[in-house]
Amino acid sequence: MTDIVTKPRGIARGLTQYGDSGFSLYLRRSFASSMGYSRDILDRPIIGICHSASGFNNCHRGVPELVEAVKRGVLSAGALPIEFPTISLGEVFLAPTSLKFRNLMSLDVEEMIKAQPMDAVVLVGGCDKTVPAQLMGAASADLPAIQLVTGPMLTGRYHGERLGACTDCRRFWARYRAGEISDDGIDEVERRLASTAGTCAVMGTASTMAAIAETLGMMPGGSAAVPAVDADRLRIAEQTGRVAVAMIGSERRPNQILTRQALENAARVLLAIGGSTNAVIHLAAIAGRVGLSFDLKRFDELSETTPVIVDLKPTGQHYMEDLAAAGGIPAVMRELRELLHLDCLTVTGETIGERLTRWSPWVDRTVIRSVDDPILPHGGLAVLFGNLAPGGAIIKRSAADPRLFEREGRCIVFSSLDDLASRIDDPHLEVAPHDFLVLKNAGPRSAAAMPEAGYLPIPKKLARAGVKDMVRISDARMSGTAFGTVILHVTPDAASGGPLALVRTGDRLRLSVRDRNLDLLVEDDELGRRRAGMPKDAHPEPSSFRGYDWLYSNFVTQANEGCDFAFLRRDGTPKNP
C-alpha cells in the first residue's frame, strides 16, 4: 500500500468537534461500526467516491455499477472506499437550466470533500454540468482527486439511419417542423434517440468535458470516449480506484495539475475536436478556481493555429463510440503533440508526453485526421468582439455555414424567451432569410439563467420554404450538440445592461468572422438616448429573491468569467451584495 505521509489519515481526519479529540474518534468509530466495518478496515486510508446518481439523470444510470468497480480497485490497492452522493444535474430535467445549479453542485462537492474524512476522492459524473461542477469543487477543496466519467451512449437506429442524442434530436425536430416527418415518425425517433445508459452520443458538452478532463490530466489516459455500456468502462473504473489510492499523500492535487499550461492543452483539444461552446464557460470557471484567468483573446489566438481533426457530430459525421474505436483522446492529442505542453502532470503521475508515448500508435483516419490533412485548418470556435460584445461572444464556426460569416443584416429582435416563443412561428412575423434573429435577456444575469436557447428555431414559415440556417445572436448558450450560424454568450448580457439590451428590430448589424467583429450599426447618440430611456435596473430586484435564487442573482459572473460565483473564485473577495 502507498505510504501515508499525511497524518492523521482515514477515519481520523477532520474530527467532529466536541472539545476532546479522543472522544470524537471513539464516537466516530463506534458509529462507523454500526455499518459493519471491522476495526482493521477502519484503520485504512479512505477513498471517497463522490457520485451523482439520480432518478432524474438518465446519463448517470450506470453509476451504481461504476461505483462498485471503483470500490474493487480501491480495496485491491489496500484502502477503504466510501461512496457519498451529491446533487445531480440531469440536463433535460432541470428548470430553468442546469447551468444555474452547476455552482450549487460545485459547492456541494467542495464542502463534502472537505467536511468528511477521506484521503483522496474519485469524482463520478457525466452529464453536461456535472463534470465541470466536480472539477470546480475538487479544485477548491484541493485534495488528491481523480475524475471518472460515465461514458457516452451507443447510437440507436431509425429506418436504417444511426441516431445519436442529441444532434439527431435537433435534426429530426427541424424536419418535423418543416413538415417532412409525420407525427408517428417523430414518436419513433423519440423512442430511439437515447437507447442506452450514458451521456449524449456526439461531441456535445458532456463528451467535450470528458475530453477536457482527460486532457487536463484529471483522468487516466484513454478514459473519456469509451462507451458507458462497454466492459472497458468498468475496467477504467477499477483502474481509477487503484490510481486514487496511489495519489494519497502525493502532490497530485488539482492545484498542481490544473496549471495554465494544462488549461491551454485543454483549449487546444476543445478546438481540435470541434467541441461545445459551453466548455469555454466551464474552462473559465475551472481556471478561476485555481487563481487563473481564461483569456478569450488568447483562446482565439490558439484557435487560429489549431486545426479541427475529429470528424464527429455535430461538426462532422461520426459518434463517440467511433472516436473510442478510432484511438480516443490520446490519439487526438498525439496528432496535436507539437502544439501541446507535454510536461504537464497527470493523476497517474506520468506526464502528458509520457502518456502519449506509451499509447498505441494505431488510429482510424476516417474519424481522427492528421494535422496535415485536417477537416478545418483552424479551430472549431472563434471569439468575436465589437460594440455589441465588448466582453466577447462565441461562434462555433465548425458547425456553422461559412456563407453567412461576412455580412450585414437587419435585426429581428425578441426581448425574452417568452417573446420568442409567442412570435417566432407567427405567420405575420416580418422576417426574411437574410435577417439576423436576435434574442435578449437570456444571459447569466437574466431570470432565465442562460439557457441553451441560442439555437433559435428558424421561423416556421421560412423553415417550410426550405431555409435551413440564419444568423442568430444572443446572450444565451447553445447545446454542444446543436449546429448553425449561432453567435452566443454576448457579453455583458442584456439583463446587466450590456449593449445587447439596446438593440431594436430594424437596426442593422455587421458580422465578420474573419475580422472577429460584431458591430451594431447605430449612432452613439442614438444608443445614448436609448440607454437613458432604459429602466435603471433591468435585472429583477435581488431583494425579491430568497434562498439559492438570491445567491445566484447576487453573485453570478458573466460568461467570460465562467458564470461562477464571484466568491468561489480563488481570488474572490466575499462582499455583501
Ligand code: FES
Ligand atoms: Fe446528459 Fe446529454 S443529456 S449528456
